[in-house]
Amino acid sequence: MNCILKMHKLLTTSCLIIALVSCASTTTIRVTDESDSIDRDVKIYMDGSYKGKGEVIYSDTKVVGSTTRVTLKKKGCRNNTRSLSRSEQLQVGALIGGIFFLVPFLWIMGYNPMHSYEFQCDE
Numbered sequence: 001m002n003c004i005l006k007m008h009k010l011l012t013t014s015c016l017i018i019a020l021v022s023c024a025s026t027t028t029i030r031v032t033d034e035s036d037s038i039d040r041d042v043k044i045y046m047d048g049s050y051k052g053k054g055e056v057i058y059s060d061t062k063v064v065g066s067t068t069r070v071t072l073k074k075k076g077c078r079n080n081t082r083s084l085s086r087s088e089q090l091q092v093g094a095l096i097g098g099i100f101f102l103v104p105f106l107w108i109m110g111y112n113p114m115h116s117y118e119f120q121c122d123e
Contacts, residue, residue: 025110026059031119042119045071064109077121088112
């Protein structure tokens, strides 16, 4: 009986850890120029918050279907706005956690690992 209780605790703890870790989704945002090189002069903003220049790693715990506004800014150029949707790729950890706890199904979809944008300066 004691062995069954230990096994149950281990399974519950493992599922909870998987569910919590799988809530986050991460993607790399890369901005390139016409020659397909990273454009280090382009500033990247996610939902209005500055994240870096040229290439950044972005992670969040928004629920499935949420959108994030990506704004690309370069001095002397018009801003370029795109959006990411948290519905691009299945999150296996959230799927497994959702089978046991239901709540992780809110994070069952995530971002693709890479988003590459070519920045064109429209003055």
